[in-house]
Amino acid sequence: MYMVMPVLRTAFLVFIVGFTARAIQFPWQISRTFDDQYARCTSALAILQQASWLAVAWILLEVVVGWLAVRRRRAAATPPPASPAEPSRP
Numbered sequence: 291m292y293m294v295m296p297v298l299r300t301a302f303l304v305f306i307v308g309f310t311a312r313a314i315q316f317p318w319q320i321s322r323t324f325d326d327q328y329a330r331c332t333s334a335l336a337i338l339q340q341a342s343w344l345a346v347a348w349i350l351l352e353v354v355v356g357w358l359a360v361r362r363r364r365a366a367a368t369p370p371p372a373s374p375a376e377p378s379r380p
Contacts, residue, residue: 295355302348306341313337 313334321327 295352306345306348309344310338310341313341 315330315334319330321330
């Protein structure tokens with residue numbers, strides 16, 4: 291489990307960087323008309339909103355997996371209840 295999460299984090303980081311790179315406008319892509327600029331800005335904003343929601347979903351997944359791991363570790367570390375002691379006879 292400890293090696294799976296770093297690999298998944300790295301894969302998600304590469305994915306989210308590539309996903310948001312689509313919103314970048316390079317100098318040779320800048321348009322001359324206002325309508326075209328507005329359309330590109332709107333589409334870039336939509337891409338960035340999707341990327342931010344994907345990042346929030348990933349953070350939620352990390353939190354849930356973390357809490358499950360802590361609970362499992364705590365349950366494994368808790369010793370079983372001791373059997374009741376036999377009462378002593380006078």
